[in-house]
Amino acid sequence: MRAIGKGSLSSILAVGLHVTRIILFIALFGLSIAMIFMPLIGAAGALFSGSDNIDISVGRSDYFDVAYNFIAVLVMLYVVTRLLEILKTLRFGSPFVKENADRFRQVGYALLIGEGAKFVFSFLGLIFGTDIDIDIELIAWLAIIAVFVLSEVFTEGARMKEEQDLTV
Numbered sequence: 001m002r003a004i005g006k007g008s009l010s011s012i013l014a015v016g017l018h019v020t021r022i023i024l025f026i027a028l029f030g031l032s033i034a035m036i037f038m039p040l041i042g043a044a045g046a047l048f049s050g051s052d053n054i055d056i057s058v059g060r061s062d063y064f065d066v067a068y069n070f071i072a073v074l075v076m077l078y079v080v081t082r083l084l085e086i087l088k089t090l091r092f093g094s095p096f097v098k099e100n101a102d103r104f105r106q107v108g109y110a111l112l113i114g115e116g117a118k119f120v121f122s123f124l125g126l127i128f129g130t131d132i133d134i135d136i137e138l139i140a141w142l143a144i145i146a147v148f149v150l151s152e153v154f155t156e157g158a159r160m161k162e163e164q165d166l167t168v
Helices: 009-047 060-091 098-128 138-166
Strands: none
């Protein structure tokens, strides 16, 4: 299978990433609505708590969970957008450019922020006594390291391509 052009692997990946981006936008919209209305639902639950028929309660752990997922979706949306930009250069036949090295570095930093958010929300969960279970996985940290290594590979590839272009 070809790497560039119509019907290539990069084109198929781009379609998949575009679909993923649409799903992430929908999820972001839903999580935004949830973050806005969850405190109102809690207030309504307190208002109707005297009634036997209605039991609406939104705990802190629910709100922390939605807030963490909001940040996770934001990070994923940012990463998907950067990957689409990288694939665009591949489809045009020139992936070893300095901008792609910068994009890989940006992806690495975004993933670091996402993993850092896990620590922050776990810590906040301990402080506020919420029942939050956020797993910290070694494979995610290895993936972050791999992205930074790819960034350096693309930096070196861009430098070598630039030298080659200057050579007649």
